[in-house]
Amino acid sequence: MANDDNNDNSIDNVGMTNTDRAFLVFLFGVLILTAWLGYEAYLEGHRTETSKQSGETWAKWLTTAGTERFNKDYAISACTPTDANSNAPHVWGDCLKAITTKPAELSNLINPFTLEPITIVAACDKEEHTTTGQMIIEKALPTPPGSAVPFDVTALTDSDVIDKKLQIHITICDGGDYPIKIAEVEF
Numbered sequence: 001m002a003n004d005d006n007n008d009n010s011i012d013n014v015g016m017t018n019t020d021r022a023f024l025v026f027l028f029g030v031l032i033l034t035a036w037l038g039y040e041a042y043l044e045g046h047r048t049e050t051s052k053q054s055g056e057t058w059a060k061w062l063t064t065a066g067t068e069r070f071n072k073d074y075a076i077s078a079c080t081p082t083d084a085n086s087n088a089p090h091v092w093g094d095c096l097k098a099i100t101t102k103p104a105e106l107s108n109l110i111n112p113f114t115l116e117p118i119t120i121v122a123a124c125d126k127e128e129h130t131t132t133g134q135m136i137i138e139k140a141l142p143t144p145p146g147s148a149v150p151f152d153v154t155a156l157t158d159s160d161v162i163d164k165k166l167q168i169h170i171t172i173c174d175g176g177d178y179p180i181k182i183a184e185v186e187f
Helices: 018-068 092-100
Strands: 135-142 151-155 167-173 179-186
Touching: 018 135, 018 167, 018 179
Parallel strands: none
Antiparallel strands: 135 151, 135 167, 167 179
16 A cells, blocks of 8 residues: 555645635625514514504593493593583594593504504505504494394494494504404493
């Protein structure tokens, strides 16, 4: 056996090649992109949870008001069933205005996606993305006995009379303008 001193298998250059450097730069870029996407997902989730908390605040307020607004000494007169002077029934638009203008409790709720006050919309709009973080308030009216659907759910409009108890559904629109059901309350 002859000992080959001229073996070509020896490694003379053990430093990084340009390919190695390009791979490390690519890997570093992927790590930065992953961290940024994770942070953006965290912010989106936080905004959605803040919107849900606003919806829960509305549900709590409407539930409390639903039990107290039929009392004669209820503080927000626009949300009582009828006007004390004219006996005319109140409408939702007047009540909504009273509870969303300062210094009312619900006037401080902010849409975390737009940093503006929360507004009430008819439906989440996935096409235009104008309803992100907004709220939907619907009324559920009972259908005649024997109907296949027990309730007819429609938007609660400004002209709807609030002289009787109402079943209300509260929904918020998430970051992708998809509806998230929050609660059903009696008002």
